[in-house]
Amino acid sequence: xxxxxxxxxxxxxxxxxxxxxxxxxxxxxxxxxxxxxxxxxxxxxxxxxxxxxxxxxxxxxxxxxxxxxxxxxxxxxxxxxxxxxxxxxxxxxxxxxxxxxxxxxxxxxxxxxxxxxxxxxxxxxxxxxxxxxxxxxxxxxxxxxxxxxxxxxxxxxxxxxxxxxxxxxxxxxxxxxxxxxxxxxxxxxxxxxxxxxxxxxxxxxxxxxxxxxxxxxxxxxxxxxxxxxxxxxxxxxxxxxxxxxxxxxxxxxxxxxxxxxxxxxxxxxxxxxxxxxxxxxxxxxxxxxxxxxxxxxxxxxxxxxxxxxxxxxxxxxxxxxxxxxxxxxxxxxxxxxxxxxxxxxxxxxxxxxxxxxxxxxxxxxxxxxxxxxxxxxxxxxxxxxxxxxxxxxxxxxxxxxxxxxxxxxxxxx
Amino acid sequence: xxxxxxxxxxxxxxxxxxxxxxxxxxxxxxxxxxxxxxxxxxxxxxxxxxxxxxxxxxxxxxxxxxxxxxxxxxxxxxxxxxxxxxxxxxxxxxxxxxxxxxxxxxxxxxxxxxxxxxxxxxxxxxxxxxxxxxxxxxxxxxxxxxxxxxxxxxxxxxxxxxxxxxxxxxxxxxxxxxxxxxxxxxxxxxxxxxxxxxxxxxxxxxxxxxxxxxxxxxxxxxxxxxxxxxxxxxxxxxxxxxxxxxxxxxxxxxxxxxxxxxxxxxxxxxxxxxxxxxxxxxxxxxxxxxxxxxxxxxxxxxxxxxxxxxxxxxxxxxxxxxxxxxxxxxxxxxxxxxxxxxxxx
Numbered sequence: 001x002x003x004x005x006x007x008x009x010x011x012x013x014x015x016x017x018x019x020x021x022x023x024x025x026x027x028x029x030x031x032x033x034x035x036x037x038x039x040x041x042x043x044x045x046x047x048x049x050x051x052x053x054x055x056x057x058x059x060x061x062x063x064x065x066x067x068x069x070x071x072x073x074x075x076x077x078x079x080x081x082x083x084x085x086x087x088x089x090x091x092x093x094x095x096x097x098x099x100x101x102x103x104x105x106x107x108x109x110x111x112x113x114x115x116x117x118x119x120x121x122x123x124x125x126x127x128x129x130x131x132x133x134x135x136x137x138x139x140x141x142x143x144x145x146x147x148x149x150x151x152x153x154x155x156x157x158x159x160x161x162x163x164x165x166x167x168x169x170x171x172x173x174x175x176x177x178x179x180x181x182x183x184x185x186x187x188x189x190x191x192x193x194x195x196x197x198x199x200x201x202x203x204x205x206x207x208x209x210x211x212x213x214x215x216x217x218x219x220x221x222x223x224x225x226x227x228x229x230x231x232x233x234x235x236x237x238x239x240x241x242x243x244x245x246x247x248x249x250x251x252x253x254x255x256x257x258x259x260x261x262x263x264x265x266x267x268x269x270x271x272x273x274x275x276x277x278x279x280x281x282x283x284x285x286x287x288x289x290x291x292x293x294x295x296x297x298x299x300x301x302x303x304x305x306x307x308x309x310x311x312x313x314x315x316x317x318x319x320x321x322x323x324x325x326x327x328x329x330x331x332x333x334x335x336x337x338x339x340x341x342x343x344x345x346x347x348x349x350x351x352x353x354x355x356x357x358x359x360x361x362x363x364x365x366x367x368x369x370x371x372x373x374x375x376x377x378x379x380x381x382x383x384x385x386x387x388x389x390x391x392x393x394x395x396x397x398x399x400x401x402x403x404x405x406x407x408x409x410x411x412x413x
Numbered sequence: 414x415x416x417x418x419x420x421x422x423x424x425x426x427x428x429x430x431x432x433x434x435x436x437x438x439x440x441x442x443x444x445x446x447x448x449x450x451x452x453x454x455x456x457x458x459x460x461x462x463x464x465x466x467x468x469x470x471x472x473x474x475x476x477x478x479x480x481x482x483x484x485x486x487x488x489x490x491x492x493x494x495x496x497x498x499x500x501x502x503x504x505x506x507x508x509x510x511x512x513x514x515x516x517x518x519x520x521x522x523x524x525x526x527x528x529x530x531x532x533x534x535x536x537x538x539x540x541x542x543x544x545x546x547x548x549x550x551x552x553x554x555x556x557x558x559x560x561x562x563x564x565x566x567x568x569x570x571x572x573x574x575x576x577x578x579x580x581x582x583x584x585x586x587x588x589x590x591x592x593x594x595x596x597x598x599x600x601x602x603x604x605x606x607x608x609x610x611x612x613x614x615x616x617x618x619x620x621x622x623x624x625x626x627x628x629x630x631x632x633x634x635x636x637x638x639x640x641x642x643x644x645x646x647x648x649x650x651x652x653x654x655x656x657x658x659x660x661x662x663x664x665x666x667x668x669x670x671x672x673x674x675x676x677x678x679x680x681x682x683x684x685x686x687x688x689x690x691x692x693x694x695x696x697x698x699x700x701x702x703x704x705x706x707x708x709x710x711x712x713x714x715x716x717x718x719x720x721x722x723x724x725x726x727x728x729x730x731x732x733x734x735x736x737x738x739x740x741x742x743x744x745x746x747x748x749x750x751x752x753x754x755x756x757x758x
Contacts, residue, residue, distance in 0.1 A: 054451050057444045058508035058562045110529075110537050111556045117529055121567035124425045137565035142717030143557045145565075196420065225532050226568075234532075 065138040069148055071098055076389070083389045086148065095151035096135055099389045100144055115222035116145060122198050122221040123147075130189035132209060132219040149389070152219075153212055155378045157182065157267070158205035161274055164378075171274065172376040176331050179271050180362070181369035182208075182216055183264075189218035190264055191354035194257040197227040201238040203263035205270065214372035219389075228254070236310075239263060241286050242276050246297050247348050249287050251310035258348035261357070265343030272329050288314050294344050295319030302347035319346065335362040421619055425566035430504060432616050440507050441467045448510030452700045464698045465512060469691055474506045475611055476688045477516035479680060482610065485524055488543055490533065492606055497569045498527035499610040505562035513700045514558060521547055522555035530567040554706040569615075572605050572624035579624060583635055597632040603677050604630060611675035618668045622661075626668035636665065 055063065070092075072085040081099050088094040101116050123134035136148040155164070163171035186208060193200050201223040209217045223238050233253045239245070245262030247255055269277035278293060280286030291297075296316045297305045305311060325337035332340060339362040342352035352360075363369070421427055432440070445467035456462040465473065478499050485495035502523040506516070521544060528535040541549040560567075580598045587594065604627040609615060614623050629636045640661060643654045703709050 054447075056451075056509055056513060057440070057447055058505075058558075061508060061564065062561055111525070111553045112529070112560065114529060117567060120565055121530060124566055125423070125568050127423050139557065139561050142720065143713065145560075 062138050065136055066140070066146075068136065069096065069098065069138075081389060085151070095153075097149045097151050097389060099147040099149060100140065101147070103144065112145070118224050119221045120145070120147065122224045123149075126193065126196060126198065126221075128189060128192040129215060130185045130217055131192060132217045149219075150211070150217075152209040152217055154210035154214070156206045156210060157208040157216065157271075159378060160210070160376070161205060161271060169378065172378060174271075174376045175367075176333070176336075177367040177370040178375055179268075179332070180336075180367065181372060181375055182271065183268055184363060184369050185216040185372075186218070186264060186267065187354060187357045189216075190257075190260050191358055193218070193224075193260070194354050198224055199227065199257060200224050200260050200263075202240060203260050203267065204240045204243045205267055208267075210377065214375040214377060216372075227256070230254075241283065242266065242279050244286065245348065246287070246290055246305075246346055247308065249283055249290070249310070250297075250305065250308035250312075252308055252348075255348065257354060258351045261343050261351050261354060262348075264354075264357075265340060268340050268343060269329065272331055287312070290346075291315060291317050293320070295346060297346045302350075305347070332362075333365055335360070335365040338362070421570070424570060425564075425568060426570050426615075427619075429564050429566050430616065434613070434617060437507065437613060437616055438467075441471065444506075444508055444510050445470055448512045448700070452512055452698065455701050456698065462698050463694060465691070465695055469694070470506070470511050473511045473688075473691060473695060474503060474516060475675075476692075477511075477520050478502060478611055480517070481520040481523060482607070482680070484520065484544065488524065488535070488540065490524060490528060490535070493571055493573055494527050494531045494533050495524075496571050496573070496606070496610055497531055498523040500569045500615055501527055501530075501559065501563055503610070503615075504564075504566075505559055507562075509558070509562050511695060512698050513703055514555065514706070515699070515704075518551060518706055519555050519559060521552050522559050525552050526556060526559055548707075550707050554710045557710075570620045572609065572620040572627070573602070575621045575624040576601055576605060576628070579628060579635075579639055582639060586638055593632065594635075597628065597635055600631045601628045604672065607677040607680055608672040608675045611679070612671045614668050614671050617671075618664060622664050622668050623672075625661075625665045626672055629665060629669055630672060 068089055069086050070089050072087065075083045075085050075097065077083070079102070081101050084098040084100070086096045086098040088096070120134070120137055123132065124137070127133065132152065133150040134147060135150060138146050138148075140146055159169070160172050160174070163169050186203075190200065190203065198221075200218065200221065202220060203218070207218065207220040209219050211217055225234070228234050234255065236248045236251045236253065236255075239248060239259060243263040243266045245259050248259060266277050278286065278289045280289050291313055292315075295301065295318055296313050297311075298313075298316065299306055301319055320341075322334075322338060322341060325341045326334055329337050329340055339352070339357065339360045342360075343357070345351040445465075449464045452464070453462060481499055481502055482495055485498060490498070498520075502516075502520055505514075505519060505523070521540070525535070525537065525540055527533075528540075537549045537552060541547050541552055544552075576598070580594060583594050583597075584591070601624070605624065608627065609623050614626075618626070625636050625639070628639075640658060642658065643651045
């Protein structure tokens, strides 16, 4: 066994050290930076009068960032995060949601969670009207991570579709033009992610938040990752079940933006039906629903599919044709039905891409999409944003047991 | 979204982590001055403490970067993730002093965190057991500090993919030059694995400029092939092109000058021995309060915990905790089953 090359510390010199951690260190005050770019701290001013202890440059910059925001009332609290309303100190009309991540001790054995790292990593890079904006990140004294996100007070798409059962609020009424507007915003968000080589991997209605101006925003990047290099394995255990594409249900280790497109397709159908399109209770059932509603993946319609690790199907149904989509999703018109069908193509290599979606004739057909300010909306979603953000980012429930069970089940049949 | 340039300008690497050389120097000088100011009261006054200078700090960071790269290789961490770790590490020491936080500790934390940020499975236990005399606690102790020092920017753009693109393009343009292209590929990659990480080029240049500069060191003719001159013609479009090309070539030349200060041969050739005096000097001026990072972090945590208790604001974990964490443990297990050997190298 080779020995690690990491150098060990030189033996510590036996100099006598003055009393360690002293409470009264000299203080250097930070300077506010205007645009998030670090400003060198030129003057190391001494501050008399026993103020905060002196800070490293890194800490000063963090303080500067923190000081830009004012934390207001609590919007919600969950196991993994507390969400506060907040605003810009210099401009109280700029509202934000401050999401303070908790360190759940059990999870913290490996340090900062993957979900938090992914969320921060990707939101730092993605600036787009239809992606939730991360305005700032800073740490609080207790070494917790605080994400300053734009405030999106009008709930999420799930509430628009189904209403809020808990608070007994019915869903809103909407029509073909509204659907087109929401789908357009969602498609642009997904296109932007893919254009920047990011897979979201958890697109679902309650991750689509609504801004005060009606704009739809893709949120929760806790399961996102960059496109893998061609040789690299990725986990198939992503995307909430109802929105999960067949290739992931079959355990594919290499996949592309097509996984997100499938989710977009299932949401498209859900908005029309006002009900989840493929609400499988287990992975087993999920595959069954796909086979019934869309068609059974076979070597004919998807060369190579039977080689996927967890491939197993309950029955062989033909793939639905355009007529079926036009009938079932009549409100979308023939162009809309065509687009939906292409997003729900079983073979991921033939599934439409986000860019192709944007070039589809659906957007040009009548009716024109509703302007975002005119979209139907719900009032008072503060608590909802609290609820949406306090969830653990990117948790996909369930375990592999069901997948093995399916194999056994279908294998027998 | 417009051009690739516009896209790069929206990246954190450009927005937060690009500086002019003068500005970078200024930041490092501030970091050094602040550290001295803080540490001085804790060291014997007579003789006056002999602090390392900002220039010496930089040399120590470079030296530790070599150690980081070697450790990363030893651990089987892929090239690109080693590079990410090195950049995390170097960013950290722009606003933190080596006198405050030991680079020999932070380099391990950087490797660990880079693996997490790049989806490379490497558990804390695995890492600490492979790194002699390092506990998991030590690696974790620096994590939060590292993140803060990186200003919570976890995405690094490297020149490696740019190189792959350039090679594809060269193969297309010069199919008869396969052997020359192959050699340029290998040798450019060798440079990219080392020189940019040892110098400040990531702070000043884009990934494609860094790639072009490295390729130019190996085979300047290929750079001319990829960025051809405008030929003859004196219309305005040609003039604009020529002007743009001159600017690009100027940036590449400057970047190249920096890279040439740290050629890959330095990795094996030079570092270790002449560093000893400087490392000894560092030992004598380190912040005594933060010599033991684990103890330091523990006391910070207790401080925070006490404060929290005072706030009497503890209940929710108990209310929601059970279900959530059980589910999560399950999820982690699932992930472990998915990739028992981690990704291919």
